[in-house]
Amino acid sequence: MTRLRLALVGAGVIGRRHIGLIQESAQVALTAIVGPGAATQTLANTLAVEYHQDLPTLFARQTVDGVILATPNALHVEQALLCIEAGVPALIEKPVAHSVAEGERLLNAASTSSVPLLVGHHRAHSPILAKARAIIAKGVIGQPVAIQGSALFYKPDSYFDEAAWRREPGGGPVLINLIHEIGNLRSLLGDITHVQAMTSQATRQFTVEDTAAINFRFANGALGTFLLSDTAATPRSWEQSSGEDPVYAHYPDEECYLVAGTQGSLSVPTLRIKRYCEEQVASWWEPFDELTLDVRRDDPLACQLAHFVAVIRGEATPLVSVHDGLQNLRVVEAIYDAAATGRCIAL
Numbered sequence: 001m002t003r004l005r006l007a008l009v010g011a012g013v014i015g016r017r018h019i020g021l022i023q024e025s026a027q028v029a030l031t032a033i034v035g036p037g038a039a040t041q042t043l044a045n046t047l048a049v050e051y052h053q054d055l056p057t058l059f060a061r062q063t064v065d066g067v068i069l070a071t072p073n074a075l076h077v078e079q080a081l082l083c084i085e086a087g088v089p090a091l092i093e094k095p096v097a098h099s100v101a102e103g104e105r106l107l108n109a110a111s112t113s114s115v116p117l118l119v120g121h122h123r124a125h126s127p128i129l130a131k132a133r134a135i136i137a138k139g140v141i142g143q144p145v146a147i148q149g150s151a152l153f154y155k156p157d158s159y160f161d162e163a164a165w166r167r168e169p170g171g172g173p174v175l176i177n178l179i180h181e182i183g184n185l186r187s188l189l190g191d192i193t194h195v196q197a198m199t200s201q202a203t204r205q206f207t208v209e210d211t212a213a214i215n216f217r218f219a220n221g222a223l224g225t226f227l228l229s230d231t232a233a234t235p236r237s238w239e240q241s242s243g244e245d246p247v248y249a250h251y252p253d254e255e256c257y258l259v260a261g262t263q264g265s266l267s268v269p270t271l272r273i274k275r276y277c278e279e280q281v282a283s284w285w286e287p288f289d290e291l292t293l294d295v296r297r298d299d300p301l302a303c304q305l306a307h308f309v310a311v312i313r314g315e316a317t318p319l320v321s322v323h324d325g326l327q328n329l330r331v332v333e334a335i336y337d338a339a340a341t342g343r344c345i346a347l
């Protein structure tokens with residue numbers, strides 16, 4: 001099969017990872033890099049691909065099968081709209097938009113168009129998460145009752161020194177990191193309907209939060225509680241416990257979610273299950289059957305690219321749609337609203 005022709009827009013931190021994955025794939029070829037800076041042009045020359053300053057120029061000069069938008073958040077909607085107009089499928093990095101209102105503008109355009117758009121919540125493509133989702137859906141732990149989650153990790157000072165915007169609203173861990181967790185929680189337990197939250201900036205003393213404590217209500221009646229901090233030196237985060245991304249240290253015995261059901265519980269990502277077997281009366285006086293399922297690790301960013309290929313070829317519909325990306329962003333905005341007002345926010 002001929003390789004699909006992909007253009008990458010925004011050759012920054014994540015854009016360069018996409019480029020690496022495209023180069024490793026036998027299904028796609030990088031044919032252009034798009035961006036305003038001189039560094040982008042130099043990179044295009046080094047990789048011997050076409051360079052274009054912006055998307056309209058790309059579409060005017062080259063035929064591509066798909067575009068990856070790895071640009072700053074505020075550009076996602078405008079650039080995705082240009083892709084729709086050109087009839088070119090796009091993988092849009094998360095968050096789908098920099099505000100819910102902008103995201104709704106894109107959703108309106110996407111819903112009247114046949115051009116597929118995939119949002120870059122890459123963890124949705126994690127084999128570990130897929131297995132956890134299947135276990136819950138099969139009823140192995142009974143009816144889901146509650147989820148306890150954590151994303152407690154420590155970002156080095158250099159992370160904030162390299163980019164001052166990370167100290168300000170828009171750069172904090174609720175938008176940057178927790179949005180991935182929200183995608184995970186929704187993929188495990190379904191839609192979130194209510195949010196309560198407290199945030200703190202007491203430790204780093206930036207204008208943006210460094211820590212948050214959040215309560216969720218899900219549409220299926222389950223409740224969730226989640227702790228987030230980028231200044232808590234623990235391994236209880238998705239990256240450090242899942243081992244899916246080699247740039248992070250890995251602690252295979254650590255867990256970041258506990259999903260509790262009426263028949264048992266599932267720890268993620270270890271996939272340890274403690275459950276009452278069918279013939280047994282469920283009771284805290286009785287011992288659980290204990291089992292640990294095999295964990296297959298695969299880079300979710302690479303799995304996401306393979307899925308994007310299937311989407312472009314018309315063999316799959318986007319696993320994370322604009323609607324999904326927007327729901328994740330709505331939950332983020334609700335968390336900020338809940339933290340600012342002290343109210344329980346209905347979505």
Ligand SMILES: NC(=O)C1=CN([C@@H]2O[C@H](COP(=O)(O)OP(=O)(O)OC[C@H]3O[C@@H](n4cnc5c(N)ncnc54)[C@H](OP(=O)(O)O)[C@@H]3O)[C@@H](O)[C@H]2O)C=CC1
Pocket residue numbers: 009010011012013014015034035036037038039040053054070071072073075093094095120121122
């Ligand atoms: N899924 C994931 O795990 C991750 C996702 N992200 C998301 O990816 C996006 C990019 O983040 P990140 O890579 O950290 O950001 P960077 O700042 O490292 O990169 C952004 C890139 O976009 C380029 N750019 C700026 N303006 C334009 C424009 N008008 N047209 C085309 N390119 C432009 C910049 O070029 P120049 O330098 O010349 O200005 C830069 O190369 C964000 O939305 C972020 O949330 C980020 C990290 C991880």
Ligand SMILES: O=C1CO[C@H](CO)[C@@H](O)[C@@H]1O
Pocket residue numbers: 176177180239
């Ligand atoms: O921008 C980001 C920085 O680190 C994260 C780890 O939670 C990324 O996955 C995220 O998208």
